Structures are given as structure tokens and as C-alpha cells.
């Protein structure tokens with residue numbers, strides 16, 4: 340692949356890897372390797388600033404130093420506080436604003452342990468001494484039993500009827516999604532007629548909404564599968580897509596949408612469940628599955644919203660007059676994936692969990708067990724046990740109040756961003772762009788009507804590249820954003836929209852947000868000027884020449900847009916003054932197009 344054409348020897352603002360990635364995108368576009376509308380993943384991570392709860396970090400440190408389970412950490416805490424361990428456990432319960440009922444979880448661990456005939460308190464004394472050395476993963480490579488039991492209780496708290504054997508651990512959402520797609524798109528091993536082991540490929544399609552988490556695009560492609568973007572993730576659109584199902588294997592949605600930050604309402608989720616269960620009732624041997632992304636389990640910016648779990652729904656709760664549907668349960672068709680990456684601020688733990696009771700008809704193992712096989716094979720035993728316990732700590736010890744405090748911060752950043760947008764638009768005397776009003780998370784979408792943009796900006800990938808390079812990589816210029824194309828917002832199978840979307844983050848310090856908008860403003864002002872030149876008419880030019888007192892002066896006055904060198908060239912064109920105003924307009928328009936193209940190709 341062609342390397343990015345980054346100017347040598349200059350210090351680049353931002354992350355070089357991003358520039359490299361953008362260069363790669365541009366190079367791919369030039370080679371027409373744009374299978375999914377330039378939807379390449381330019382993620383290098385690390386933009387997230389909210390830290391995990393300190394107790395999660397302490398739990399991780401404790402495991403690394405003492406090789407204990409989470410209970411070992413809790414026992415140390417109880418000792419420091421001079422309270423009984425049983426009483427300390429009681430503190431961590433949904434009634435007190437925590438996700439997991441620790442007493443219920445450890446009671447289940449007790450019931451499942453060889454010590455279930457002893458007292459609970461005695462069991463805790465034994466259990467707290469359990470050591471988990473890194474080699475513990477040789478036997479439990481998809482999550483320690485303690486973690487699986489506690490996480491089953493976490494899922495139960497989200498109204499999902501999970502049991503520990505229906506939970507699997509991976510290294511975050513992406514890893515689990517990858518394993519799930521592998522399971523959906525390859526068969527179990529069979530012995531063929533000649534006695535050889537075979538695993539048949541089953542490439543397929545995952546339905547995703549217009550505006551979906553960008554990193555989904557990769558996993559299906561390893562199996563020659565693909566995403567299919569549908570306009571809306573609701574009952575009607577899913578039913579329509581399933582009418583001509585083709586090789587659709589599953590439907591994906593995130594309850595808190597990335598990039599829009601919309602929280603999917605319960606009604607809509609019930610509609611999705613109706614579509615799936617009705618379809619599966621008619622196709623019991625070839626059901627469609629649901630991937631419910633619940634990595635955001637909070638981070639709500641508005642009151643009265645809730646994160647609703649589709650896997651909590653039974654057919655009977657949907658109020659449909661259909662006995663078959665009434666006997667079904669969404670947990671049997673849904674793989675719910677969670678990770679502490681987002682709401683709990685612990686992306687660096689690289690841990691996630693999936694829960695499901697789904698099975699592909701004809702398979703010997705259920706989907707969770709098959710995912711476990713894939714994950715185990717790729718080396719989950721390499722996962723740091725301490726990271727697992729840290730992630731578990733994030734789930735167990737992060738109170739809602741901590742999450743809400745983070746959300747308050749994000750809200751203040753949103754107000755700050757809105758102020759910047761108003762200032763930019765009022766200085767330009769037009770609504771050059773707007774930002775959305777997210778329900779949750781910390782991203783904002785900037786929407787730029789195409790009518791304000793120069794012709795050379797063909798799609799959001801161009802717009803992204805423009806904002807990185809419009810000042811030609813001079814120090815302290817350029818911003819990093821993600822283009823809407825990566826989220827399926829410009830899916831080739833859907834009607835084009837009259838605006839381009841960029842996603843940026845509010846998760847940064849206020850002064851960095853100010854700096855972001857200062858740089859963005861520079862890029863916007865330049866776009867606006869180029870657009871004005873591009874749409875110049877003879878009469879407008881005549882007026883402009885009069886105001887500037889001459890054509891040369893007018894041309895030189897565009898120095899904020901074009902380099903002085905280019906302008907001097909332009910003025911020195913032989914016979915310039917003999918040209919008609921229309922001809923001069925055309926020359927200026929060509930110059931404007933050239934300027935945009937030069938920025939987008941990173942040339943000088």
C-alpha cells in the first residue's frame with residue numbers, strides 16, 4: 340500500500356499515525372479500493388480522558404501484587420475499614436447505586452463451589468485466599484469463574500437472564516464481535532466424506548443502521564462477509580430487509596449510538612424484537628440473531644432516559660397474538676456485548692464480556708461456547724489477569740454518581756461547543772454548520788450543508804482531510820475528526836443526504852476544545868472563501884473589483900485562500916486584463932478547485 344505523502348522534516352500537529360492513516364485512505368481512494376465508501380478505520384485510540392474509578396485501578400494493582408481475586412482485594416478493604424467482609428459486600432448493591440449485587444453474586448459463587456455446605460462467611464474466608472497466577476488462564480482462558488459469576492449478575496442487573504456458563508470474556512467489544520462474526524460466518528468442524536476435518540465458510544451480512552459504530556466494518560470482511568446499512572434500525576426496516584433476506588446473519592445496534600449519541604427508546608427496541616421473533620418463529624432452522632452493543636451503560640446527558648436491554652424481552656412480553664412467538668425469548672437470539680471501555684472509562688483494560696443463550700441450529704455448541712473456542716485459540720490466556728480483575732472492579736465499584744459526574748462534565752463541554760458553533764456561524768453571517776444534541780456519550784456530530792462547501796469536497800472523507808491539512812500542516816493547525824462515511828452515513832445503497840457529517844469528541848480539557856474550534860474555524864473560513872470564489876459571477880466580480888479598486892488588488896486580496904506565489908503567477912498571466920469578466924471568473928474558479936485538490940492530495 341502506498342505510504343502517506345507526509346511532508347518531510349516538518350513537525351506535524353496531532354498524531355502522526357492519523358496522518359499516515361489519512362494518507363492511506365487517500366491512496367486507497369486513488370486506487371479505487373473504496374469497497375465501503377472509504378470506510379477505513381483511522382482509530383489510534385487514546386482520545387478518551389475520563390479515568391476509571393480509583394477502586395478499579397486499586398483492584399487491578401492488588402491482583403498484580405498479591406495474585407488475588409476480587410474478593411482478596413475486598414477482604415483487604417474490609418480489614419482497613421474494620422468491618423466484616425459480609426457487611427462490606429452489602430454496600431455494593433443496586434439499591435446503593437452500583438451495578439452488581441455483590442452479596443447475591445458471591446452467594447452464587449458459594450453455591451457453585453465445593454464449599455457450598457459450609458457457612459457463607461466461612462466460604463468467603465476460604466475464597467478470599469484464592470490465588471490466581473497468570474497461568475490460571477490455562478484452565479479458564481475466557482474468564483475466571485469469579486468474573487463470570489459477577490458479570491452474570493451484572494447482566495441480570497440489566498434484566499438479561501444470564502448465567503455464568505452463558506457469559507464469555509474477550510479483550511473488549513471488538514474482540515468479542517470478531518469472535519462472534521467468525522462463529523456466524525464459519526461452520527463448526529465436520530468430517531467430510533473423505534474423512535478430513537472441514538469447516539465450511541458461510542460469508543454473510545450483518546444489518547447495521549445508518550450511523551453505526553465504525554469498527555464493525557472489519558470483522559465480516561475477513562470472512563468475505565459485509566455490513567448492510569439500512570436507513571433506520573426499527574421494526575419496519577428490519578422486516579423489509581428480511582423479506583429478501585439473502586445471507587443476513589444478524590442485526591447489530593448499539594443502544595447508545597456511536598456516532599450520534601442517540602439512546603434507542605424502549606419502544607423501538609420492542610419493535611426490533613417483534614421483527615426478529617416473528618421472523619424466527621417462521622424460520623426456526625435458520626434464525627436471524629441480534630448483536631446488542633451495550634458498551635455504554637450510562638453516560639446519559641438527559642434526564643428520563645434509560646438503557647434498555649433487548650435480551651430482557653420475552654415473546655410473551657411483546658403483546659403479540661401468536662403462541663409460537665409467546666413461547667420465545669430474545670435471550671435465545673441475542674448476543675449482548677459489554678465492556679468497561681466507555682461509560683466506565685477503562686478502555687485500556689482491553690476486557691469485555693458477552694452473554695447469550697443463542698445456538699445456531701444444527702451446531703453442537705451454543706454461540707457463547709463457540710466464541711470461547713475462537714477466543715481461546717487466539718490466546719485469551721495472554722490476557723493479564725489483573726486487567727480482568729480491574730475491569731471487574733470497574734463494574735463492581737463504579738457508582739452511578741461517578742458516571743453522572745462525568746456526564747455533567749460532558750454537558751458543560753457540549754454547551755461550550757455550542758457557543759463556539761454560534762460564534763463561527765454568526766461571524767460568517769450564515770449557518771455554515773450545526774451540531775447535534777446527543778442523548779448520551781461524549782461525541783458530537785457536525786453537519787455541513789453541501790451547498791456551503793466547495794465542489795472539490797466530494798464527501799465527508801474529503802472534509803475530514805480538509806480540516807487536517809487546510810493549513811498545510813503548519814504547526815498548531817489542523818484537527819482530527821472522523822468522517823460520517825466511516826459510520827455508514829454515506830452508504831452507497833442509500834439516498835445521498837444534502838449535508839456531510841463529521842464526528843468529534845467532547846472528551847478533552849476545555850482549553851483543548853477551544854483550541855479545536857479555533858483550528859476548525861480557520862478551516863471553515865477558508866472553505867467559505869473558496870466557495871465564494873468558486874461561485875463568483877461576472878456581476879459579483881465587477882462589484883468586487885470596484886471595492887478593491889482594481890482586478891490585481893482584488894486578486895491579491897484573496898491571499899488568505901491562495902498562496903501569494905500562485906496569486907503572483909495569476910496576475911502575471913499575459914493578457915489577463917484583456918479577458919472578459921466571465922473568463923476571469925472561470926480562471927478563479929479553476930484556482931479554487933486546484934486549491935482544494937492540493938490540500939486533499941497533501942501536495943505543496
Ligand SMILES: Cc1ncc(COP(=O)(O)O)c(C=O)c1O
Nearest residue numbers: 511512513552593597634678680
Ligand atoms: C458503540 C461502541 N461499541 C464498541 C466500542 C469499542 O469497545 P471496546 O473498547 O470494548 O472494543 C466503542 C468504542 O468506541 C463504541 O463506541
